[in-house]
């Protein structure tokens with residue numbers, strides 16, 4: 001099964017310790033459904049950090065490649081439907 | 090942590106799901122005391138240390154593991170790795186590990202060294218340790234530079250690789266050829282297992298962990314010397330943006346230091362044979 005970017009459901013999610021992130025961006029291409037992107041905003045050490053869009057599968061690839069231990073990965077018991085992907089919430 | 094200005098299309102990532110979800114991955118391995126470290130952004134060494142610690146834990150060996158640590162950027166993790174540790178002098182970790190294992194044969198003894206430490210400063214130590222068939226596991230973090238002491242060339246730097254003292258790229262006529270350490274160790278009679286992994290992508294990280302587990306299992310079974318080399322990104326030493334580190338590893342280091350198993354169950358594959366096999370698999 002493939003998941004489109006901005007799919008309206010997420011099978012998983014991540015928690016991200018953005019203040020520990022050093023902005024290397026290694027997690028961005030590692031994410032198979034491409035639901036991570038670097039922020040425009042900067043954290044306390046002046047670096048951009050990953051933001052999560054709908055469509056995470058909980059695969060854990062981001063966690064595997066992050067040198068700074070920023071990710072925790074979760075899988076939902078049932079896929080989470082987002083109100084409307086991309087819509088302001 | 091307060092969440093910083095989150096764009097409207099992004100999901101919250103600062104709170105854990107309260108119900109209806111199970112955690113499948115934790116931030117740090119159980120054998121790391123805390124997540125913070127001072128290695129450069131985009132460095133591959135913390136990723137390699139994660140899989141090493143996870144492999145030790147998953148084999149149920151945390152209480153019996155003794156690490157013998159070389160000197161490099163990774164040495165900073167000696168203050169946070171939650172296993173017993175001995176600090177060795179440059180290059181001497183395999184010899185120190187020999188002594189530890191002979192005195193404490195029931196323990197799981199693992200060295201951690203960089204390419205500068207193992208292949209430059211202590212090349213003979215690791216070769217003799219393998220040849221003697223010492224029942225220890227040596228882990229090499231290979232990025233082709235002396236990262237900690239300023240980024241100069243090591244014995245594994247590949248032809249064309251830029252370092253602080255090969256600014257136009259390593260050139261065989263002036264700087265000689267890289268040593269493929271796995272090819273030196275795998276054929277030795279005392280070597281039970283040898284492999285070369287990589288942490289430049291998630292697939293490589295998973296494969297590398299499996300290699301470390303096979304190496305540690307060989308030691309647990311008393312089969313002899315085991316060796317895992319891990320290619321790691323050093324964007325600082327390679328003069329590339331952090332995001333380009335994995336691609337540089339794949340394009341520049343990996344075509345020379347090919348990844349795969351170099352010795353398993355008595356079967357030896359050279360790096361050349363791994364490269365040929367990888368080429369055949371390409372479409």
Ligand code: SF4
Pocket residue numbers: 012013014030031032033034035036052055056057058059060061062063073
């Ligand atoms: S868990 Fe997988 S799908 Fe979700 S953000 Fe991480 S890499 Fe992407």
Ligand code: SF4
Pocket residue numbers: 020021022023024025026027028049050065066067068069070071131
């Ligand atoms: S890989 Fe880790 S440190 Fe690098 S940008 Fe992603 S979260 Fe931040």
Ligand code: SF4
Pocket residue numbers: 127128129130131132133134162232236237322323324325326
């Ligand atoms: S110099 Fe290289 S190996 Fe050392 S911490 Fe920086 S990126 Fe990692």
